[in-house]
Amino acid sequence: MSSNDVAVPRPALPLRLLRSPVGRIVAFAVMAWLIGMGCTQAYKALGLPHGAIPFGEVTPLIELFRLLPIVLAYWLLVRFIERRHVDELAARKLVPHVLLGLVAGFVLFSLVVGCLAALGAYVVDGTNTGVPWLGLVLVLGVGAGVGEEIVSRGVLFRIVEEGLGTWISLLISAAFFGCAHIWNPHATTWSALAIALEAGLLFGLIYHVTRSLWLCMGVHAAWNVAQGPFYGIPVSGFEQKGWLASHMQGPDWLTGGEFGAEASVVALCICSTLTAVLLAVAVRRGSLVPPFWRRRAAKATA
Numbered sequence: 001m002s003s004n005d006v007a008v009p010r011p012a013l014p015l016r017l018l019r020s021p022v023g024r025i026v027a028f029a030v031m032a033w034l035i036g037m038g039c040t041q042a043y044k045a046l047g048l049p050h051g052a053i054p055f056g057e058v059t060p061l062i063e064l065f066r067l068l069p070i071v072l073a074y075w076l077l078v079r080f081i082e083r084r085h086v087d088e089l090a091a092r093k094l095v096p097h098v099l100l101g102l103v104a105g106f107v108l109f110s111l112v113v114g115c116l117a118a119l120g121a122y123v124v125d126g127t128n129t130g131v132p133w134l135g136l137v138l139v140l141g142v143g144a145g146v147g148e149e150i151v152s153r154g155v156l157f158r159i160v161e162e163g164l165g166t167w168i169s170l171l172i173s174a175a176f177f178g179c180a181h182i183w184n185p186h187a188t189t190w191s192a193l194a195i196a197l198e199a200g201l202l203f204g205l206i207y208h209v210t211r212s213l214w215l216c217m218g219v220h221a222a223w224n225v226a227q228g229p230f231y232g233i234p235v236s237g238f239e240q241k242g243w244l245a246s247h248m249q250g251p252d253w254l255t256g257g258e259f260g261a262e263a264s265v266v267a268l269c270i271c272s273t274l275t276a277v278l279l280a281v282a283v284r285r286g287s288l289v290p291p292f293w294r295r296r297a298a299k300a301t302a
Contacts, residue, residue: 018081021163027081028155032073039065055139055238056132063138067147074150088154088213097210101218108219108274109226112267113233119266121250128232128245136229136240137221145221152177152200153207153216165291166208166282174200184237186258194256194263195236198271205278208287227261234260 010016017023043065044050053062078086116122152173161169178196181187203216210216228235232242237259248255256263282288290298 021159024077024081024159025155028073028077031076032069035072036069039068054135056135058135058138058143060134060138063143066143070147070150074154077155088158088207088211093212093214097212097214098218101215101220102222104215105219105222106226108270109223109231109261112261112264112270113226113231115266115270116248116255116261116264119250119254121248121255121264121266122231122233122261123247123249125245125247128241128243131229131241131243133229137225140224140228140235141221144224145217148177148180149203149213149216149220152180153203154213157204157207161208161289163292165294166288168291169289170201170204170208173204176200177203181236184259185239186234186237188259188263191237191256191259191263194268198262198268198275202271202275202278205275205282209278209281209285234258236260236262 011019018027046061048062048065049057075086078084113122117124156176157169157173160172164172174196177200178192178194181195182189182192184191199220203220206219207213207216224235227233228238228240229242230244232240232244232246233248234240234256248261252263253265255261256267261267
């Protein structure tokens, strides 16, 4: 050590535990819960409606109260515990990445619908008027896109990847994403597995390759809005009245049954193909993160 070098003191044990992968995930959950309690009290004080609210009746204020705990907890996690800028949600990326994600998500699900229609499984009967677009977009688009992507990719995938590497992180975050949908109406073991494989792996790799939550949010939001409010297909088990009045016909393995097209082998095959392409990009870049024990072994050898 030269005379100009200054030894950096090692952080105290509690701080090291807090900044560990497990510590940060727990910290996020606790902060989201505490902020959620405060939001609940404010929600009640404003006299907003309680209980299960139909998707079409959700207002921007209601959705704000739903998302605020997750968004604020994530910002606090990154800025004050990880002590860095929230690069994955950088303002300069918002417009281009969200727009790209919206286009990609709509095209991706339209490809699924096109294949189902070609196979005779998706049939359009006409159009519907009076679709409550605002509420549906808020819940299925903004709510699911922002909330689920922050939790599943921003917190779980990103932090687990730092410790256990990309492969294990993909498996854990995909399993979590699939299990999170097992309580939805008409959900089955197969539908949860399909969600994990087609969406959990895909969104994890989208984030890994781009390091942008905005892009993940855009794809997720457009996929849901295209599926329900536009094509009239149930979204993860929730029945929808879309702009296109439609119905499915054929075996459940093809149509997805009452859960919706996300449980269809068509969606699984199309999304898995894109997942394979993104994985190939990551392998070619050499960006896949090895688990910590391999990194330590490589460092020791070097």
